[in-house]
Amino acid sequence: MGTERGRGEQSRERRREQIRERREQARLHSAREHGQAAEAAERSGERAGKSAPTGASALTRPRVRLDLPRAPRRSLLPEYDPEAFGRLSERVARFLGTGRFIVWMTLVIILWVLWNVFAPDNLRFDKYPFIFLTLMLSLQASYAAPLILLAQNRQDDRDRVTHEQDRKQNERSIADTEYLTREIAALRMGLGEVATRDWIRSEFQDLIKEMDERRLFPAERDEGDR
Helix, strand or coil, X not given: CHHHHHHHHHHHHHHHHHHHHHHHHHHHHHHHHHHHHHHHHHHHHHHCXXXXXXXXXXXXXXXXXXXXXXXXXXXXXXXXXHHHHHHHHHHHHHHXXXXXXXXXXXXXXXXHHHHHHHCCHHHXXXXXXXXXXXXXXXXXXXXXXXXXXXXXXXXXXXXXXXXXXXXXXXXXXXXXXXXXXXXXXXXXXHHHCCCCHXXXXXXXXXXXXXXXXXXXXXXXXXXXXX
């Protein structure tokens, strides 16, 4: 009995060891397959010109979700509001196109020239030929031209939208006019087949005349019938 129990325990131990060996082999096999898949992914990424990190696989890569907006990218350039800048450019362009700007600029130039001509030498900051004044005027012109162009572009965009809305409104008006024209024509055709008051009156008058004639000449008609 003792020997049989010992043999049974030994057979169980062997089975357990076999099961452990099979599990270990399966784990090693799956690890090898996973490593081969990772190598194949790296090779395909290198062929396509994409640098993939070592040991990265398709399962571990972060997927881009299409239902979420992209995160804002960092830029070295300063950020600004185009709409606010456009409104500012329109204000500047409106001011540059007024007589007030011309008057103020003329006064500044006259004062500039008079100060640098008649002021003491130690107080003159821009002597003849007024190079600094020329530089300031050229700088003002170089900034004014792009601002005016930007304001014109914004105005062109608004005009384009307005023209598009006017065109759609005209199309709707034309369609409504055609519909009303067809309805009026149908009403005229329908009224042409309806008995009017004048027609009914004329029919009644004819009947009355015929009845009067029958009352005035009943005997003649009877003889003529015989």
